[in-house]
Amino acid sequence: MEQKTQVELDRSQVKKAVLALQAFLNSKAGGKSLFRDEFQNISLLFTFWRIPSQPRTIRIPLPHGQRREADEVCLFTRDEPRMTAEQTQRFYKKLLEERGVKNVTEIIPYKTLKTEYKPYEAKRRLLGNFDMFLADSRIRRLLPSHLGKHFYERKKEPLSVNLQSNHLARDLQRTIQGTRAKVTNKGPCCMVRVGHAGMPAEELTENIKAVVQTVVEKMRMPGPLIKIIHLKSVRSVALPVYTSDLTHLTEPRAPEVKRANLKKSNLKKADVKKTKAAAAKKATQDPKQTADGQEQKGKKRKVEKDDDEEIPQLVPIETGKKKPKVQSKKKQTAKSGAKKQAAILQKITKRGVKTPPKGKGKRKVPKVK
Numbered sequence: 001m002e003q004k005t006q007v008e009l010d011r012s013q014v015k016k017a018v019l020a021l022q023a024f025l026n027s028k029a030g031g032k033s034l035f036r037d038e039f040q041n042i043s044l045l046f047t048f049w050r051i052p053s054q055p056r057t058i059r060i061p062l063p064h065g066q067r068r069e070a071d072e073v074c075l076f077t078r079d080e081p082r083m084t085a086e087q088t089q090r091f092y093k094k095l096l097e098e099r100g101v102k103n104v105t106e107i108i109p110y111k112t113l114k115t116e117y118k119p120y121e122a123k124r125r126l127l128g129n130f131d132m133f134l135a136d137s138r139i140r141r142l143l144p145s146h147l148g149k150h151f152y153e154r155k156k157e158p159l160s161v162n163l164q165s166n167h168l169a170r171d172l173q174r175t176i177q178g179t180r181a182k183v184t185n186k187g188p189c190c191m192v193r194v195g196h197a198g199m200p201a202e203e204l205t206e207n208i209k210a211v212v213q214t215v216v217e218k219m220r221m222p223g224p225l226i227k228i229i230h231l232k233s234v235r236s237v238a239l240p241v242y243t244s245d246l247t248h249l250t251e252p253r254a255p256e257v258k259r260a261n262l263k264k265s266n267l268k269k270a271d272v273k274k275t276k277a278a279a280a281k282k283a284t285q286d287p288k289q290t291a292d293g294q295e296q297k298g299k300k301r302k303v304e305k306d307d308d309e310e311i312p313q314l315v316p317i318e319t320g321k322k323k324p325k326v327q328s329k330k331k332q333t334a335k336s337g338a339k340k341q342a343a344i345l346q347k348i349t350k351r352g353v354k355t356p357p358k359g360k361g362k363r364k365v366p367k368v369k
Helices: 009-032 085-099 110-116 122-128 168-179 203-218 257-285 288-308 329-351
Strands: 041-046 055-059 072-078 105-109 132-136 159-161 179-183 188-197 226-233 239-243
Touching: 009 203, 009 226, 041 159, 041 203, 055 203, 072 085, 072 110, 085 105, 085 110, 085 168, 105 110, 132 168, 159 168, 168 203, 179 203, 188 203, 203 226
Parallel strands: 072 105, 072 132, 132 159
Antiparallel strands: 041 188, 041 226, 055 179, 226 239
16 A cells, blocks of 8 residues: 555656746746746645545645745734733744744734724735734634635635744744645645745755655555646646556455455345344234235235236227117106006906906996987
8 A cells, every 4th residue: 555655756857847837937927027927836736536535734844945035924923911912012023033033024913913903904904915824823713703714715824833832943934934735625636835936946846846745645545646746837737747557447456445345245234134133023023913914915916916917998989879868757757657557457367357348437327308
């Protein structure tokens, strides 16, 4: 695993990329602008094979400082007990002079930050006046609510510094002249500032090597780490400096990955066994309910099969035929009465009783003269 995470840079290739980028920036700034921008930031763009699981910030000390002497640095300090804001400012200025720190241009106590820089315009002015911000580690967690989101959007959030350190000058110099890599879990890319265009090519190549080594050492990820590394400025084309090979894609899986897969399969088998055991327990506890449930399942399956087998037949529509007449209720009752009378007459004839003929059954009435 250690061999795979190592990244070997070709020094000559890196130097060629640096010289080409510097020449491009000089040609770009020579003809169109009055003032040459010799201090454009040069950065490394890392592309990882995998997205990191957790976001983190990696501090990287550089062999050659990336900031100019003219860059202005602001330091936020805590409020000393039994001192006013002006007294705490003088106290920390004296402390920095005694320790030999000369890079800090302004000191702002926490109390003045809360009162004088509360409006939105004052915060924006503070952000534009300084190139870098430092903060006492004792008040670092209290600053985000007072600074606002613009400090973090422009990547100028203050870096924490231990002002009680015995080697204060060395620590401040490392943080000011060093750089940092902000690794997020939202994508596989990461940008790290390496220097500016006014630096010599040798110093830039040494800074690039130092940055790549520290990133590889502090990023703890299984398997191959870096896919490709580009060198670029703010508005230039990205020049490739390192490209990883694809041998790890054809190699068999590492034993750690196999063990993880085995663990997952064992867990799945254990879950299946648990479910089977629970079902067996239920069957032993109430066999009647289980038998009823099985019968109901069998009935449902039979009904489903019958439904599948029954295919609806198409019947042709009859046209041109007369519809049968529907008889009224009165006619139906008359017919039923006639049928009853016919049945009674049949019974009488069977017994031998002669019915009187029609017309003769009437009584003759004598005529009166």
